[in-house]
Amino acid sequence: MFTADxxxxxxxxxxxxxxxxxxxxxxxFVEGIESLISGSLDIEVTERCHTVQSVIERLSQTAIDVVLxxxxxxxxxxxLGLCEYIVRxxxxxxxxxxxxxxxxxxxxxxxxxxxxxxxxKNTTKTELLRAIQAVHHEKQYFNQxxxxxxxxxxxxxxxSTAGIGAKPHLSPRESEVLTRIAQGLTTQQxxxxxxxxxxxxxxxxxxxLMKFGVPNTALLIKxxxxxxxxx
Amino acid sequence: MFTADxxxxxxxxxxxxxxxxxxxxxxxFVEGIESLISGSLDIEVTERCHTVQSVIERLSQTAIDVVLxxxxxxxxxxxLGLCEYIVRxxxxxxxxxxxxxxxxxxxxxxxxxxxxxxxxKNTTKTELLRAIQAVHHEKQYFNQxxxxxxxxxxxxxxxSTAGIGAKPHLSPRESEVLTRIAQGLTTQQxxxxxxxxxxxxxxxxxxxLMKFGVPNTALLIKxxxxxxxxx
DNA sequence: TAATGTCCTAGGGTTTTCCCTAAGATTTAT
DNA sequence: ATAAATCTTAGGGAAAACCCTAGGACATTA
Numbered sequence: 001m002f003t004a005d006x007x008x009x010x011x012x013x014x015x016x017x018x019x020x021x022x023x024x025x026x027x028x029f030v031e032g033i034e035s036l037i038s039g040s041l042d043i044e045v046t047e048r049c050h051t052v053q054s055v056i057e058r059l060s061q062t063a064i065d066v067v068l069x070x071x072x073x074x075x076x077x078x079x080l081g082l083c084e085y086i087v088r089x090x091x092x093x094x095x096x097x098x099x100x101x102x103x104x105x106x107x108x109x110x111x112x113x114x115x116x117x118x119x120x121k122n123t124t125k126t127e128l129l130r131a132i133q134a135v136h137h138e139k140q141y142f143n144q145x146x147x148x149x150x151x152x153x154x155x156x157x158x159x160s161t162a163g164i165g166a167k168p169h170l171s172p173r174e175s176e177v178l179t180r181i182a183q184g185l186t187t188q189q190x191x192x193x194x195x196x197x198x199x200x201x202x203x204x205x206x207x208x209l210m211k212f213g214v215p216n217t218a219l220l221i222k223x224x225x226x227x228x229x230x231x
Numbered sequence: 232m233f234t235a236d237x238x239x240x241x242x243x244x245x246x247x248x249x250x251x252x253x254x255x256x257x258x259x260f261v262e263g264i265e266s267l268i269s270g271s272l273d274i275e276v277t278e279r280c281h282t283v284q285s286v287i288e289r290l291s292q293t294a295i296d297v298v299l300x301x302x303x304x305x306x307x308x309x310x311l312g313l314c315e316y317i318v319r320x321x322x323x324x325x326x327x328x329x330x331x332x333x334x335x336x337x338x339x340x341x342x343x344x345x346x347x348x349x350x351x352k353n354t355t356k357t358e359l360l361r362a363i364q365a366v367h368h369e370k371q372y373f374n375q376x377x378x379x380x381x382x383x384x385x386x387x388x389x390x391s392t393a394g395i396g397a398k399p400h401l402s403p404r405e406s407e408v409l410t411r412i413a414q415g416l417t418t419q420q421x422x423x424x425x426x427x428x429x430x431x432x433x434x435x436x437x438x439x440l441m442k443f444g445v446p447n448t449a450l451l452i453k454x455x456x457x458x459x460x461x462x
Numbered sequence: 463t464a465a466t467g468t469c470c471t472a473g474g475g476t477t478t479t480c481c482c483t484a485a486g487a488t489t490t491a492t
Numbered sequence: 493a494t495a496a497a498t499c500t501t502a503g504g505g506a507a508a509a510c511c512c513t514a515g516g517a518c519a520t521t522a
Binding site for chain 1 (some may be wrong): 256257262265313329354413
């Protein structure tokens with residue numbers, strides 16, 4: 001009668017809980033998420049990490065089903081990088097991005113990096129639990145407001161980027177130069193920092209202008225900021 | 232022996248709790264703060280508000296001792312305005328600003344608006360409770376990291392101006408020039424549009440650089456965008 | 463009626479940015 | 493292995509940005 005492989009028993013097995021890791025450097029958030037989850041019967045928060053490094057360590061030591069990842073952790077690029085790392089290194093572990101940014105292009109980037117869900121930090125308890133369960137069952141989860149944001153994307157983006165709209169692909173050198181321009185460095189200063197001639201830097205500047213389709217540094221910075229390629 | 236005005240009894244009077252209102256449009260935060268406070272014997276969360284309007288309504292109906300106010304609520308200017316309103320309208324109610332922004336100039340602005348405390352959202356339980364008790368007892372509360380930020384102010388703010396720093400006051404001409412720079416126009420093009428010599432425009436450019444405290448157009452655009460003075 | 467302060471206007475001269483061209487190195491595809 | 497594509501490195505020369513200085517217009521104040 002009560003066999004070992006009874007699917008009935010498996011489906012209500014209280015010993016199996018979805019193991020969640022919270023990655024956020026803001027205590028209040030971690031507490032809040034934990035509080036929202038605490039009532040759940042099939043989800044448990046097993047790890048809380050405040051740094052990128054600790055997330056990597058934890059994942060190597062413990063089996064985690066779902067990572068709730070604050071994308072600004074502490075900066076957007078860090079969060080995206082970490083997301084990519086998790087998805088690649090632990091394909092079984094699903095990532096749900098949890099952030100305050102309701103920006104369409106960011107959502108797209110996060111999804112590209114392999115996140116299976118995206119929640120805003122003003123989400124509800126119901127939604128949070130639903131998202132965790134969904135991604136754990138190989139589904140994606142994006143709530144209504146996210147969908148809405150993506151729908152409003154094209155007219156919005158087209159207006160603000162004043163031109164081509166798609167993020168150009170930058171070579172490593174170009175990225176370095178762009179970053180330094182945004183820090184206010186001159187061509188000569190960059191040349192010294194990067195141990196090349198000023199002329200080499202100047203060429204990269206020109207390439208940036210061409211790739212972004214802008215005539216000068218002013219619009220380069222403006223466009224790159226709108227595309228969130230610098231900050 | 233047990234008289235009514237026994238100061239002993241008053242100090243442990245479990246009937247008096249510091250009444251706290253949480254003003255934050257992010258559910259996770261509200262939950263988190265409530266979770267951190269829940270263990271306390273002398274502090275209770277009596278109200279939770281997700282909009283500026285509801286905060287104003289609640290305050291008019293209920294006596295509140297301490298407001299934990301998210302300054303980005305939903306935008307920084309709203310939070311600052313609300314803070315000012317609360318301080319002026321209900322002098323007995325103390326405001327503790329709770330935010331993710333660790334920007335020196337913002338802290339200064341918040342304090343100017345009458346907030347008695349300032350906490351970052353990565354604060355600890357101990358610190359949160361201590362801050363609430365401190366401001367309720369007419370003291371101010373700023374933790375170590377805040378003090379540190381204020382100490383590092385001058386070098387930090389002048390360099391990256393990475394935030395909401397003080398907006399410089401621009402003359403009409405300067406505003407016109409700034410707008411056109413952000414549109415990618417050159418000095419010569421602006422001169423033609425505005426019927427003055429290129430040299431006149433160049434002077435306004437210099438004034439802009441000086442007023443924003445930046446060395447070149449790249450940082451001018453970046454800073455002005457961060458200050459939301461162009462778009 | 464000055465005096466003070468702010469804003470707009472410019473010229474001279476230096477530095478930085480931008481455009482055109484091109485060679486060597488590295489990666490990718492055939 | 494060879495060709496094609498991409499990236500990085502520069503040079504020369506023109507354009508633009510930037511720094512310093514200074515006169516004139518206008519409003520506010522003494």
